[in-house]
Amino acid sequence: VIQSSGELLEILYKMGCDNDRDPWWWPQSGSFEVIAGAVLTQNTKWQNVEKALANLQNSDTLNLKDIASMPREKLAGLIKPSGFYNTKAKYLQNLCQNIQSGFGDFTSFCEGVSREWLLGQKGLGEESCDAILNYACYREIFVVDRYTHRLLSACGYEFERYEDIQQWAMETIGGYEEVFADMELAQVYARLHGMIVEYAKEDKKFTKIQEWL
């Protein structure tokens, strides 16, 4: 079991001080790209998502309006490198259409959207919803993914449900407010989730973190 949650958080926080990255970790945070990325990255390496995003960018269609209105086959072709391209094309296009009809544009979407609305969209589960809320809309929500689950397991915790992990993470982070005093809470959540992902890519069993604790 983790000896000190604060120590773990500080380690992760320091790892996040990479000036080359988006300060919120997710590339192009605060923009529509996050929405597309959240769907495309499902069970897929980010490296392949980048190719799909680049295809959209190069055809000048990486925006709400064009994805909502282009032929689905065309969208599927553009996002092919990210895998599951038929289902993702359907989900992403449907989502963009619903955002347009429900909110109008990206800015209004971010102001007005709720977690419940997102969960009602096909193709968005809890992780994708929270990723959009935190990284696109800058809401105070911590994203839980496979890596977070694995990290806690490696440290001796036995969480099962998504919301249990999320609640634990947000309460724990809240208890170390002074450590992150120079950042907004939403950005702290964003950065820490990102660092868990980055760390896990290098050290899938979290052996280094376990050594430190």
Next chain:
DNA sequence: GGCCAGGCACAGC
């Protein structure tokens, strides 16, 4: 060639 990647929907218990 097998395995996994920044999940989710849907069927069948």
Next chain:
DNA sequence: GCTGTGCATGGC
């Protein structure tokens, strides 16, 4: 409610 399966490409 929980578990299994399909979705599909690309890099190691």
